Amino acid sequence: MRKNSTQLGKIAPSDITPYHKYLSRRALLTGGIGLAAAQTIGRFGGNAFGGAAIGQSAPAALTYTRNAAMSVMDTPNSYMDITTYNNYYEFGTDKSDPAENAQKFRTQPWNVTVGGEAEVTGTFTLEDILKPHPLEERIYRMRCVEAWSMIVPWVGFPLGDLIRRFKPTSKAKFVEFRTLYDPKQMPGERTGVLPWPYVEGLRMDEAMHPLTLMAVGLYGKAMPNQNGAPLRLIVPWKYGFKGIKAIVSINFTEKAPQTTWASSAPAEYGFFANVNPAVDHPRWSQATERHLGGSLFGQRKPTLPFNGYGAQVASLYGGMDLRKYF
Amino acid sequence: MPPSQGRDGGARTGGARLRAIRWALKPLVFIACLVPAFRLTAGAFGFAGISLGADPVMVMLHTCGKWTLNFLMITLCMTPLRDFTRSTLWLRFRRMFGLFAFFYVLLHFAVYLLLDQAGKLGALWQDVIKRPYITIGMSALLMLIPLAATSTAKAQRRLGLRWVRLHRLIYVIAGLGVCHYWWQVKKDIREPLLYAGGLTLLLGYRLWKQRRSLLPGINVARVAGTDAS
Numbered sequence: 317m318r319k320n321s322t323q324l325g326k327i328a329p330s331d332i333t334p335y336h337k338y339l340s341r342r343a344l345l346t347g348g349i350g351l352a353a354a355q356t357i358g359r360f361g362g363n364a365f366g367g368a369a370i371g372q373s374a375p376a377a378l379t380y381t382r383n384a385a386m387s388v389m390d391t392p393n394s395y396m397d398i399t400t401y402n403n404y405y406e407f408g409t410d411k412s413d414p415a416e417n418a419q420k421f422r423t424q425p426w427n428v429t430v431g432g433e434a435e436v437t438g439t440f441t442l443e444d445i446l447k448p449h450p451l452e453e454r455i456y457r458m459r460c461v462e463a464w465s466m467i468v469p470w471v472g473f474p475l476g477d478l479i480r481r482f483k484p485t486s487k488a489k490f491v492e493f494r495t496l497y498d499p500k501q502m503p504g505e506r507t508g509v510l511p512w513p514y515v516e517g518l519r520m521d522e523a524m525h526p527l528t529l530m531a532v533g534l535y536g537k538a539m540p541n542q543n544g545a546p547l548r549l550i551v552p553w554k555y556g557f558k559g560i561k562a563i564v565s566i567n568f569t570e571k572a573p574q575t576t577w578a579s580s581a582p583a584e585y586g587f588f589a590n591v592n593p594a595v596d597h598p599r600w601s602q603a604t605e606r607h608l609g610g611s612l613f614g615q616r617k618p619t620l621p622f623n624g625y626g627a628q629v630a631s632l633y634g635g636m637d638l639r640k641y642f
Numbered sequence: 643m644p645p646s647q648g649r650d651g652g653a654r655t656g657g658a659r660l661r662a663i664r665w666a667l668k669p670l671v672f673i674a675c676l677v678p679a680f681r682l683t684a685g686a687f688g689f690a691g692i693s694l695g696a697d698p699v700m701v702m703l704h705t706c707g708k709w710t711l712n713f714l715m716i717t718l719c720m721t722p723l724r725d726f727t728r729s730t731l732w733l734r735f736r737r738m739f740g741l742f743a744f745f746y747v748l749l750h751f752a753v754y755l756l757l758d759q760a761g762k763l764g765a766l767w768q769d770v771i772k773r774p775y776i777t778i779g780m781s782a783l784l785m786l787i788p789l790a791a792t793s794t795a796k797a798q799r800r801l802g803l804r805w806v807r808l809h810r811l812i813y814v815i816a817g818l819g820v821c822h823y824w825w826q827v828k829k830d831i832r833e834p835l836l837y838a839g840g841l842t843l844l845l846g847y848r849l850w851k852q853r854r855s856l857l858p859g860i861n862v863a864r865v866a867g868t869d870a871s
Contacts, residue, residue, distance in 0.1 A: 393696070401696030409830040412695060462828065464697060509830050581829070599773060599826060604765075606758065608697050612686060615699060616760040 375537040380451035380471045386527065387455035388624070393466040393609040395535045401608070402542045403460065404561055405510055406495065406502035413504075414542035421501055423546040423562075432492075432568035435483035442546055446532065448481070449473035453536065454529060459591045459623045461555035465605045470550055472531035476524040484520070484568045492517040492573035493549060494565035510576055516549065516560035517573035517587070521632055527552055527625060553625040555589045586642040590633065591623035595642045663734055671735060675742045678709045679749065699757045706750035711823060711837055713743035714816040718844040725851070737793050740812070744790040747783050775825035782818035785811050813848075816841055 392398075400415045407414040407421075426442040451471050459465045479491065497513035499505040505512045522528065529550040532539055539545040544561025551558045557577050567573075577585035584598055593603045606615040622629050633641075682702050685694035694701040717739040720732040759765045769776045789809055792798070798805050820841055824834035 397696035405829075411697065464700070466696075596772075599775060601765075601769070601772075606697075606699060612698060612757055614760055616758070616762075616765075 375533070375540055377537055378451055378471050378533045380453050380533075380536065383452040383454050387453070387469075388457055388467065390455070390457070390467045392455055392469045392535075397609055398466060398468055398534060399540045399542060401466075403462075403556065404504075404542060404544070406504040406512075406514065406562070407542065408504055409509060415540075417503055418541035421541040421545070421562075423541065426546050426564075428547065428563060429565045430482050430567075431565070433485045433488035433570060434568045435485065436481065445478065445547070446473075449477055449530075451532065456529075456550060456552040457623050457625075458552070458556055459605060459619065461557055461585065461589070461597065461602075463597075463600060463602060463605045463619075465607050465619075466609065469535055470529060470531040471533035471536060472529040472550065474526055475528045475530045475549065476526065478530055479523060482566075482568070487570050488568035489520055490517050490569045490572050491520060491523045492565075492567040492569055493560045493563050494567075495560055496562045496564045510580055514560060514576045515573060516558055516575050517569075518549075518551065518558075519572075519632075522551065522629075525629060525632065527628055553591060553622040553629045555585075555591060557585070558589050588633075588638075588641050590629075590638065590642075591619060592621060592638055592642065593619040594621070595639055663731070668735070668738070672738065675713070675738070678705055679746070682706070682749075699753065702753045703750065703758060706746045706753060707823065709746040710743050710750055711816075711819050713739050713746060714812070714819055715837070715840055715844065717743060717812065718816060718841075722844065722847050741790060741793060744786050747786060751783055775822050778818050778825070779822035782815045782822060785815050785818075789815075813845055817845075 401411045402414040403411065404414040404418070407417040424442075427439050428442065428445050429439045431437045451473055453469055453471050455467060455469045457465060458468050484491075493516050495512075495514040496502070497505060499512075518528070529552075531544070531548050531550045532546060534540070534543060539548065544559070547563045548561040549559050549563065572587055575587055578587045578589075591602075596602050602619055604616050605619045607617055608615065620626070681692060682694070682705055684690050684692040686698055686702065717736055720736040720739070723732040724730055755761060755763075755766055759769070770780050771777070789811060792801060792805060792808060801808065820834065820837045823837060824831060827834055
């Protein structure tokens with residue numbers, strides 16, 4: 317119904333993979349025969365980002381395996397919905413701004429600086445960062461602090477695997493991430509809407525949790541710029557704003573990082589930002605959410621504690637007052 | 643002062659001018675005012691290649707809310723425009739614009755209750771009592787009801803001076819509307835700021851005019867008999 321949009325001409329209708337085709341393709345990829353074929357397309361470290369550098373209309377296909385155990389059973393939202401409805405203030409505050417303004421964003425070359433309380437620090441190329449990590453697909457729930465939600469098939473690898481390579485010291489209690497600061501490329505950074513660059517962070521045990529993902533793609537393709545290319549964080553039991561995009565810096569710290577939303581509106585956004593239907597945003601309820609993508613009626617559904625990942629992550633917060641540490 | 647004495651009086655007779663306004667200009671403006679609603683309807687049903695994007699409910703909610711504010715502002719522009727252009731033409735559209743503000747706020751409310759809150763009156767009531775910006779928005783909507791109900795020429799005649807006083811509520815309603823918008827924006831307050839600035843100008847002008855008219859000798863001409871705006 318709404319999917320044959322001409323409103324955002326940047327995405328050709330052919331880029332929208334119908335879910336059943338997507339499933340069958342995925343089955344092929346995981347089936348072995350297709351795997352070899354897909355590998356010839358190129359892995360990271362090769363030219364997998366070529367497509368992303370040229371333009372977002374045809375992101376490069378990725379080689380990955382499906383991690384069903386870490387995926388939810390729900391139907392993912394369409395590629396169109398996921399790539400045209402984004403909160404990414406670096407490219408504008410309207411949901412449609414990033415899809416329009418991020419098209420020319422350069423993700424190559426890309427470096428990530430690792431610092432702080434770790435044995436291995438320095439500046440690494442994106443290829444170096446990604447090389448040892450086999451990619452997997454995980455279908456996660458995405459709950460925005462604005463009380464809407466989607467289902468997204470991310471492609472990435474566990475953040476914990478990456479962190480172990482840097483050998484954080486015993487002083488490392490938190491990990492802090494920063495987005496690229498480049499006002500020339502990111503028009504939002506020329507405004508004072510938020511302090512730039514965007515900063516996010518996790519407690520070390522949250523960062524090492526197997527659900528926490530470094531994502532490099534979605535729907536089996538390289539990450540579109542508007543979704544946080546080339547490297548972004550996904551923490552599915554937290555509100556979406558924790559999922560920092562276009563990461564250029566990873567820093568291990570002893571103290572909790574001053575994260576962007578929590579420092580610019582401390583009464584409304586906390587450091588933890590765990591999805592919690594019992595703790596309302598001061599201006600709106602978090603008890604329910606509107607699940608996007610279905611019919612116009614009946615989108616509203618109850619929000620689950622920890623966005624439905626309570627069984628896996630609630631133990632991280634044992635004994636903590638989640639009203640205080642929201 | 644007879645209406646034809648203004649700058650728009652020109653060569654045409656009053657009757658021909660009135661007919662042109664009534665049968666040509668007014669219907670055109672009326673249809674133009676409906677364009678946002680048509681666009682939303684087309685988008686909601688996927689007509690004419692129009693799409694409302696991934697979150698059509700939010701687009702409908704925000705578009706109707708913004709057009710309510712726009713029409714409140716447009717309504718409040720009519721009197722200053724009359725003063726500046728010395729033409730009463732503007733006042734002939736004031737009621738229509740005011741009623742369109744009411745039309746869009748009803749749509750805004752319908753989208754909120756039926757689509758956003760899935761028709762749950764309990765959730766609506768919780769919002770009204772717990773969330774100040776919704777309390778404010780709801781009171782503005784309720785205040786618009788008596789204004790819309792007394793918008794006919796008949797009611798205007800019957801109520802006389804009381805009509806003038808009653809319709810001054812539009813100042814309060816517009817103020818509440820801007821607060822309602824400002825309060826729910828997450829961080830980017832540039833647009834609400836724009837509305838607040840516009841409203842300050844529109845209300846400030848009236849205050850200035852009133853102050854001036856209190857001074858003897860430089861009374862601003864009251865072109866229309868009853869003037870609530």
